[in-house]
Amino acid sequence: MKIENVPQDNSSTYGEMKKAIYATSKDGKIKRVESSGWDAEEIVTQQAIDELEENQKKAYEEVRSGKKSPLYYYMYEVRMDLAVLSQSTGFFKWSINRDFKPEVFKKISEKRLLVYCDVLGKTIEEIKVLPKVEDE
């Protein structure tokens, strides 16, 4: 890619960041230059963010309607899924699935709850209830 063709699309998904890319200058040498974004990349990153947010919203509803425990919502809030939560806590997936049941979660041991708190970055009070307004 030539330096003049390096996209500078000011992608929202870059936050305030710039990205370093290797491209060819006029004298034919490859140099490292900055890019403020690329539309193609923005589309795929946004697609992934949308998916995460959709999961979070769905989880919020399921917890609010009493189908799932707050743990289920917080897993999605910190952009994890069952696989990541299982790897992070060292708990089996099936045992985490049990904790997604509101009645099981109510009787959870403090020791186990603290492991979830540590991994999800929540306090023991926070993790027991849904946040009042849904975070965006």
Next chain:
Amino acid sequence: MSKFEHRHYAHCESGVMSSMLRHNGLDISEPMIFGLSNALNFAYIPFVKIGGMPLVSYRSIPKLIIKNIQKNLKIQMKLETFSSKKKGEKRLDELLGEGKVVGAQSSVYWLEYFPPEISFHFNAHNLLVYDRDGDEYLISDPVFDKSVRCGRESLLKARFAKGMMAPKGLLYYPISVPKEIDLKPIIKKNIKKVSKYMLKTPVPIAGLRGIRYLAKSISKLKSKNKKYAKLFLGNIVRMQEEIGTGGAGFRFMYASFLEEASGLFDDDKTLKDASKLMLEVGDEWRSFALVIAKAIKSKEDIDYKSISQMLNKISENEAKVYKKLLEFK
């Protein structure tokens, strides 16, 4: 020790190594680090899922750059992991107190200075800590254009994130760095190694075979749910472009390495030609990304067959680069 100077690089691990060695008196560019550590690759591992999507990678496994640079350049390095957060935190403060610039592996998600847009659970990020100001660390994160600050709690959580590729607080720094190294034999050896590997991978999930395998999987997406198919395609492009690759899944950076290598061998023509070919392949990867992005946005049916064919073509053209490189004696 001289004052540390932050530089903006394409990739975290090669950027950290380039910065760290330069600070210790050995000026080696990021592409050179990337090339000398054999970091170019391709892998498609459908049975390893990340965020529900199969693993697609355009480079070698994390930490291999650090390990191969240590081995190939005969740099004495110290790598330390820790059994507890407390020990890891204390050791970092000690090393900074000694005036060292320290590499660290971390999760991306828990680093507070990352914008939420790209704050994902990826545990193999690398950064350099070069000083401390009270409870804030001064950090040179290679994929940021400026140096950043990070609070004690945030860095600690990021360094001790658990799960796949857990960093376990990893810290690394050189103990002795030679002032001058004859890079030529190392370049020769590693160009040969990468080329042979890419052309003749023993497993179907890596190298050019991995690319063709992915192409095959794309052609089968037609029978899948459309939303899944779009996420599958999007994931490929994200791995190729999003997370510090220098563009085109490290292909542009490798082309830069080949160009620099050519200069060291009195403008060797084979290497220069290979660099040009690699640039062209890089452009093809970018076109491939563009076609996918358009398909994701469009409401119309996706032509999986043509996307798959595009990928097969890329693997053919990438093969030409490696064959050219094997002519280099």
